[in-house]
Amino acid sequence: MFRTQYDSDISIYSPEGRLYQIEYAMQAVAQGSTALGLKSKTHAVVVTLMRSSDELSSHQRKIFKVDGHMGIAISGLTADARVLLKFMRNETLHHKFVYGSDLPTGEVVSSLAMKSQRNTQRWGRRPYGVGLLVIGYDGGKTHLYQTSPSGNCFSYYAQAIGSRSQSARTYLEKNFKEFPELGLEELVLHGVKALKESSGKETLTKLNVGIAVVGKEQKFEILKPNKVQTYLDQILQTEGEIEIENENENEKDQEAETLELKLD
């Protein structure tokens, strides 16, 4: 993205009809570490890569509970995310108090979209520099939404946001057709595998991988590190098996060579 003379204020259009400040805000989302979400008919899952600024500090939390049936994963400015999280928690709580029922995920996402858009068209305000992946289970259906600083909200079968998210997205695009019928365990495994695609040089450990699930007979729950480790182990095991197979094949070739020599 190049600096132009049309990007100094949110209220200035470029000649091509673009609002650069909004696009720069979306760039803030792209700088955050990867967060991805995917859903089946019965469950919705988010998986995140939690960065830590140095060895001494803790890993930055990226998954938050909104209500018993809904939660979010964030990418971008964490402080902005907290404001939106507070808003969502208020909306769900108010709905429960007045109507005695769970607020449908789609409704709170619509309210969020309106709220986000307001900041793109008001004097003295800036767009929220955070993208959310909202997962929820209500009305007997699973939901996965992405919100962005522009105020656009879309529903997804699977999506990834943040840095290096394209690799995760490619993995999800390849596999999403089989997601609807999967059980929870397999769904989470796909999520972790997708995260591995965009983890780059960073090794996945139970401390820097965050997983949360929600669905039928499953309240929104952030998985404990030990549970996360079991999924990481399964991934390593499959990889390990492939490695061992390759090793065995190499050994067989070596044996064949030695035999030939002996016959000589």
Place this chain on the structure above:
Amino acid sequence: MQPKKKTLRPIVTGSSVLGIKYKDGVILASDTLGSYGSLARFRDIRRIVPITKHTVIGGTGEFSDFQEITKILRQKIIENQELVESGKEEDELLPSEIHSYLSRVLYGRRNKFNPLWNDVVVAGFEKGKVHMGTVDLWGSYFEDDIIATGYGTYFALPLMRKAYKKDMERDKALEVLRDCLTVLFYRDCRTINRYVFAEITKEGVNITDPVEIETKWEIADWQEGKL
């Protein structure tokens, strides 16, 4: 100084509303009278009205406040339709949600010492089951299989409690209601012999036109041969 603009006492009033669950749904019943004190003033009002395709409400007490409640609820349905993404009817507000919302409204009004002077029955069909309950002018919320408001609480409820069986037949349910309405006509001075029934099943709402029920007014002691 502004004059007091609060509900001090009910003026045009409706008497009892009865409700009973049966095998396939629920039936509500009431008479069509709006009393002006002891005067039987408005003899063809509707104290049971539909709110959505699957919910009705019935009202005892101040009739203008009941009309206001009807307005408030129907407006809420319209507002909610805008939020619901799918635009499908089954995703609109459920009877239990309407019931909960109404109880918050009435409780809020009572806290301001400006109540909507009613005892409202909310009944409907959701998720394959019947939901029925009541909210009153103080904001008290109840759910039950048999409901009666106004004088019905004293005259009809004991009779309904004796006769009610879970998953009873439609005809039996109607029989119980008609019996209770008759008793109320005999004993409650603020009633007339003109009734409306509202039936809710999974198919939706059906509110009948007014009907009369036979009553006997010959005083037994003065019959020929008895004295």
